[in-house]
Amino acid sequence: MSPEILEALREVQLPLLAVLLFLGAAAKVMPGSESTGLAVLVSQGWRRPVTLATCVLEAVAAVALLTVTGPLGDVARILTALLFLVSVVVLSVVRRRDPEAGCGCFGGLSREPIGWRTLTRASLLAVAAAATVGLAPIGWAVVSAPTPTHGVVLGAELLLLAWLSPELREMLTRASSTEPCALREVSPRRTLRRLRRSDVWRANAGVMLGGEPEDTWRHGCWRFLRYDGMRHGRHVDVVYAVRLDGPRRTGVRSVLVDRESGTVVATSGAVATLDFQGTS
Amino acid sequence: MPVMTYDGWDRRRFTTALLGPEAVPEPTPVHHRVARGVVVDATSYMLCLATPQGEERFLYDRNTVFWRGGEIRPTELRPGDDAVVRCSHEGRLLAEQVWAQTARVTGVIVEREGESLLIDPGHGRPRLTVVLPYRASGRISVRHPRLEPGYLFDAVGVRRGGEVWASRPVTTQPPHPLDATPRRPPVHEYSTTVEGIATWYDPAWGRSAHLDPRAQTPGAAYPALDRAGHEGRCDRRTPCLPVPLLSTGATLGIRNDRTRETAVVPVIDCAAADSWFCDLCPTCGPGAAGRIASLTMISFVALGGRLEAGCFNATMTVATREE
Secondary structure, eight states, X not given: OOHHHHHHHHHHHHHHHHHHHHHHHHHHHSTTOTTSGGGXXXXXXXXXXXXXXXXXXXXXXXXXXXHOOHHHHHHHHHHHHHHHHHHHHHHHHXXXXXXXXXXXXXXXXXXXXXXXXXXXXXXXHHXXXXXXXXXXXXXXXXXXXXXXXXXXXXXXXXXXXXXXXXXXXXXXXXXXXXXXXXTSOOOHHHHHHHHHTSHHHHHTTTTBOOSSOSEEEEETTEEEEEEEEEETTEEEEEEEEEESSSOSTTSEEEEEEETTTOOEEEEESSOOXXXXXXXX | OOTTHHHXXXXXXXXXXXXXXXXXXXXXXXXXXXXXXXXXXXXXXXXXXXXXXXXEEEEOOTTOEEESSSBOOGGGOOTTOEEEEEEOTTOTTBEEEEEESEEEEEEEEEEEETTEEEEEOSTTOOOEEEEOOHHHHHHHHHHOOOOSTTSEEEEEEEEETTEEEEEEEOSOOOSSOGGGOOOOOOOXXXXXEEEEEEEEEOTTTTSOTTTOGGGGOOOEEETTBXXXXXXXXXOOOOOSSOOOOBOTTOEEEEEETTTOOEEEEEXXXXXXXXXXXXXXOTTSOSOOOSXXXXXXXXXXXXXXXXXXXXXXXXXEEOOOOOO
């Protein structure tokens, strides 16, 4: 291996380790990371604090890798190497103690039982951190002035890491599996966006009094929003039903209901009268 | 009238206007066989109960069962006891089963102090203190081997003062703490009919059953309540059964698989704790695991459930019109 490539390989580790540590720290803050990794070894009450402490440690190491050089930088790099080394030991102990426990490296994503891949990855990262000791540039400098060699080396290493990471598979399964819309959590904001882009919304613009819904509720694949309205001098409820999946144009319906008498005075969208029964 | 009905009725009216009347069938009224009230007097042949309709009298026959933490004699009922009565098929005059001071504690253990546990039922409801008396502790610990903070707890008992004295467990505790509950694997198929178990809760907390309209409310707390349409906190998790997301006001068709009784009940609340469990009904024989609804005391008894058993195998139908 030529010295140039070796140098690039060493330099590239700084931003790579920093990004991985940042991601790991961020994932650990999210809920669902308890009872994985180091937290398995402590009692119930200590699990959250221990997870958070790990998260802070990782964030500090990441910042140090990106910004500090010289003797202080070397200390940070040695500490990072030690961090990964300790994690290899901890993961082996956790694996022996509870073979079902996940590593928790990336919070709730790392739920797969600790295997040789996870251990190899941690060892590899420890070596990577140790290799950066003595380098002159800081991590940020590598990012701001990359060379093609850096790109190739980084690509190869990312492929290796991807192969060693069970989290990627977990992410792929989560992303590729679409649950039926009746079971899927959908944010109200997304529903509102879909409603406001629809023709039905524009058609009712003249009737509406307020911009915020008075009430919202959900029924399987549909979310309902009720607004205040005024039509021919009479108060009406403008009620929209927004389908949470399927084609956008036909996914919105509305009715105008007279508030006093409770009768439906107008409908729009692919409508919803008694005839609707046999269709859909 | 019961709480939240107005809101629920409005939502049902609008949903019907938009999706058709099949989407939200009207709730069925509570069976006339069920009564809840406060014991005024109990003799060896007659029970007098203060209910919202005034004083009601019930007679017994040889098969009438009385329960307060265990089987008791009718004369052991005390004035002031909160009682639920299921009448015989022959008419409202004859009591078939009477439960007194029944309470249920479902939730996660927060603290343990000697023989008492502090339980968080979720959903911002007040925490409850459960006492495990020596007589029941063996029974409880068989089904709840880990009485430690973080683990789940579900038992039926008797209300005494502000505490609940547990008398029997109504589930088998999951072997892991609540935080380590596995995620539901992705669901690809969705059906409007879901089999699982139905449980009960007491929306009135056993207080003044003859005055508090919540004590008489038919309905169910639902473990997959949509967070956006619910006032207040609903700290539910994704239930292990593929049940559709709904809001209060929707209606569920519930069938008791053992007695074949059916009813349409409105969703009135969030069943946070029931979404944490993925259990079988220990007294019901084979069935599907996971909770579909937590019925109010009245609706549970009306559907043929026994309060001390805590659950029954049930089939839920939600007409969401997804075809």
